[in-house]
Amino acid sequence: MEYFLQLLLGGLTRGSIYALIALGYTMVYGIIELINFAHGEIYMIGAFTALIMSSVLTLYGFNEVSIIVLSSLIALIYSSAYGFTVEKIAYKPLRGAPRLSPLISAIGMSIFLQNYVLLAQTSDFLPFPTLIPEFNFMKNYEHVFGSTELVIVVTTVLVMILLTILIKFTKIGRAMRATAQDKKMAMLVGINVNKIISVTFIIGSVMAAIGGILIASHIGQINFYIGFIAGIKAFTAAVLGGIGSIPGAVLGGFVLGWTESFATGYVSSDYEDVFAFALLVLILIFRPEGILGKSSSQKV
Amino acid sequence: MKCMMNTSLLTCILMVVMTVTLSCTKPESQPLKVGVAGPHSGDLASYGLPSVKAAELVINETNDKGGILGRRIELLIEDDVCKPELATNTATKLVSQSVHIVLGHICSGATKAALGIYKDSNVPVISPSATNPDLTQSGDYPNFFRTIASDDAQAKLEVDFALDVLKLKKIAVLHDKGDYGKGLAEFVKGFIENSGRAELVLYEGITPGAVDYSAVVQKINLSGADAVIFGGYHPEASKIVMLMRKKKMDTIFISDDGVKDITFIKIAGEYAEGVYATGPKDVSMNPLAVKANEAHKKTYGSDPGAFFLNAYAAAQALLNAIEKSGSTDYAKVTHALRTEYVETPLGKIRFDDKGDAIGVGFSMFQVKHGRYVEIN
Numbered sequence: 001m002e003y004f005l006q007l008l009l010g011g012l013t014r015g016s017i018y019a020l021i022a023l024g025y026t027m028v029y030g031i032i033e034l035i036n037f038a039h040g041e042i043y044m045i046g047a048f049t050a051l052i053m054s055s056v057l058t059l060y061g062f063n064e065v066s067i068i069v070l071s072s073l074i075a076l077i078y079s080s081a082y083g084f085t086v087e088k089i090a091y092k093p094l095r096g097a098p099r100l101s102p103l104i105s106a107i108g109m110s111i112f113l114q115n116y117v118l119l120a121q122t123s124d125f126l127p128f129p130t131l132i133p134e135f136n137f138m139k140n141y142e143h144v145f146g147s148t149e150l151v152i153v154v155t156t157v158l159v160m161i162l163l164t165i166l167i168k169f170t171k172i173g174r175a176m177r178a179t180a181q182d183k184k185m186a187m188l189v190g191i192n193v194n195k196i197i198s199v200t201f202i203i204g205s206v207m208a209a210i211g212g213i214l215i216a217s218h219i220g221q222i223n224f225y226i227g228f229i230a231g232i233k234a235f236t237a238a239v240l241g242g243i244g245s246i247p248g249a250v251l252g253g254f255v256l257g258w259t260e261s262f263a264t265g266y267v268s269s270d271y272e273d274v275f276a277f278a279l280l281v282l283i284l285i286f287r288p289e290g291i292l293g294k295s296s297s298q299k300v
Numbered sequence: 301m302k303c304m305m306n307t308s309l310l311t312c313i314l315m316v317v318m319t320v321t322l323s324c325t326k327p328e329s330q331p332l333k334v335g336v337a338g339p340h341s342g343d344l345a346s347y348g349l350p351s352v353k354a355a356e357l358v359i360n361e362t363n364d365k366g367g368i369l370g371r372r373i374e375l376l377i378e379d380d381v382c383k384p385e386l387a388t389n390t391a392t393k394l395v396s397q398s399v400h401i402v403l404g405h406i407c408s409g410a411t412k413a414a415l416g417i418y419k420d421s422n423v424p425v426i427s428p429s430a431t432n433p434d435l436t437q438s439g440d441y442p443n444f445f446r447t448i449a450s451d452d453a454q455a456k457l458e459v460d461f462a463l464d465v466l467k468l469k470k471i472a473v474l475h476d477k478g479d480y481g482k483g484l485a486e487f488v489k490g491f492i493e494n495s496g497r498a499e500l501v502l503y504e505g506i507t508p509g510a511v512d513y514s515a516v517v518q519k520i521n522l523s524g525a526d527a528v529i530f531g532g533y534h535p536e537a538s539k540i541v542m543l544m545r546k547k548k549m550d551t552i553f554i555s556d557d558g559v560k561d562i563t564f565i566k567i568a569g570e571y572a573e574g575v576y577a578t579g580p581k582d583v584s585m586n587p588l589a590v591k592a593n594e595a596h597k598k599t600y601g602s603d604p605g606a607f608f609l610n611a612y613a614a615a616q617a618l619l620n621a622i623e624k625s626g627s628t629d630y631a632k633v634t635h636a637l638r639t640e641y642v643e644t645p646l647g648k649i650r651f652d653d654k655g656d657a658i659g660v661g662f663s664m665f666q667v668k669h670g671r672y673v674e675i676n
Contacts, residue, residue: 003518003522006514006518007515007518010512010514010515010518011515013512013514014511014512014514014515017511017512018511124563125534125535125538125563125567126567127566127567127568127569142546142547142548143547143548143549144547146546146547149514215511218511218512219511219512219539219542220538220539220542220567220568221535221538221539221567223535225509226509229509229510229511230511233511260515261514261515262515264515264516264519265515265518265519268504268505269504269505269506269507269515269516269519270477270504270505272506272507272510273507
């Protein structure tokens with residue numbers, strides 16, 4: 001029973017990691033129907049910024065809490081600047097172009113950013129500090145569920161709830177939904193579509209950066225390539241849950257995380273990916289729009 | 301006979317030829333023929349040429365001292381381009397020139413193809429670089445020796461260490477599904493099963509680069525393994541070790557030279573303490589290695605290439621065997637290779653019954669106070 005619980009919670013953590021990144025994919029897709037392949041790279045840049053900032057702040061002798069808060073904050077701002085710029089440079093000029101063009105542009109951007117970090121930083125793995133302290137009340141459960149894992153799961157759920165509120169109940173959320181449904185019509189009723197798209201990219205990048213920081217401090221190391229692998233899995237999670245749907249991305253992440261965790265635990269880790277992608281195929285056969293995906297007029 | 305630097309090469313060669321021809325009148329001073337075979341042209345020439353240079357250095361030095369058993373040594377250099385089909389031609393050619401002993405070949409495939417021909421003609425062969433385990437372990441080629449550790453040497457060392465030194469009973473084996481990691485893990489699995497002294501409780505491949513390995517770590521925990529032997533590289537190793545320690549598991553972690561890297565310690569930090577990893581023996585401090593490298597630099601004006609020290613050791617070993625056995629007789633020479641120790645840049649070596657060099661290859665290291673320390 002304890003073993004089952006360990007796998008369940010392990011899968012939950014893994015799923016939350018996927019979900020945090022998947023949220024960015026799904027939002028961008030919801031608004032402009034573009035698979036933003038550079039999203040994984042924004043996640044990687046977020047982690048790198050946090051690493052650099054926390055090293056600098058440690059050098060200046062800041063205390064633990066201010067290091068976490070400040071370095072995360074700077075990482076979030078820096079990544080959203082990247083997200084914003086990527087959209088302006090690589091996607092905006094192609095808005096009227098056939099759908100394949102921005103897709104290729106996105107792949108190009110992804111490769112560019114990877115190589116940029118490779119050259120500007122290093123190709124080697126770098127140790128990432130454990131930013132999240134070990135909570136005292138978790139001491140007795142560390143062998144099943146660590147403090148970092150708890151923070152990851154809680155953050156994911158919180159972010160999902162906040163996003164849902166943002167989209168359902170705020171003015172900007174309404175504008176986003178309108179843009180998603182019909183860009184031309186939204187423009188006609190006075191919505192600044194370009195601004196809304198930029199905001200979407202900024203929100204997506206913020207979430208990628210949050211994911212980057214949490215995951216890096218969970219696994220304790222980063223390099224320029226982490227965004228690619230995490231991005232592929234997160235994209236799978238987004239498709240699984242129904243791309244364009246916010247709760248769908250989180251559910252997709254959880255389902256994928258659990259599948260992998262239980263496949264490893266009860267079968268063999270050799271077949272981890274086999275089970276994960278077999279599930280994806282099965283779900284897409286019976287529900288092509290994903291678990292929570294709805295008809296296209298209800299995206300975002 | 302001294303060839304001044306400004307004397308033309310042709311004159312030099314002519315003088316050598318004349319000396320050799322003249323000395324042919326006395327049968328006991330016939331030159332001793334050492335063949336050097338390997339890729340000396342083509343894509344893989346950079347693996348073969350350093351061995352030629354090593355042989356030249358060792359043999360010129362010996363000739364300068366008056367040769368061996370009163371005989372001069374002659375090098376027969378043949379190119380096999382690392383291709384098995386050409387290696388048989390190379391071997392035939394060397395045998396037809398009645399070569400006494402061969403240094404080579406370089407690639408495992410070419411070596412295997414050539415070995416049968418040498419065996420039929422009773423020619424001992426020492427390779428500085430052919431690492432395929434079967435070459436020695438199959439027992440098919442009693443004329444074959446090598447001064448490099450075979451591909452499964454690390455696996456053997458890991459298992460021996462786990463069973464003999466740590467006396468473990470339950471072992472989990474993990475790998476990263478890659479050529480290197482999985483190949484190693486398969487050898488480890490085989491050695492554990494053949495030993496019959498420990499139980500293989502888990503054998504699995506993990507996905508490299510995954511964001512989380514908690515499921516497989518919990519599985520190790522459930523299996524009750526005393527130790528994990530991991531085949532792969534340091535990024536996955538550090539993730540698994542850190543996760544195990546965070547989950548309060550004190551399972552011993554043993555791995556290979558993909559993990560014996562300073563980056564592993566930098567990343568895993570305090571969690572790295574106590575981890576075992578095999579790695580190539582450090583010979584850079586060996587005075588003979590320093591001397592050999594300097595001689596190469598002086599003669600050829602550059603740093604030596606791949607397998608240079610292995611080839612240097614092989615050349616020394618074969619000359620030593622001929623000297624100690626006092627003849628070029630096949631049985632006596634191979635016996636001397638197996639029994640007589642020789643000081644080489646790789647340390648003091650001799651060969652075991654199968655032909656692998658004893659004292660060459662890998663050592664076990666352990667992380668202590670943030671560094672890898674060799675365990676003796």
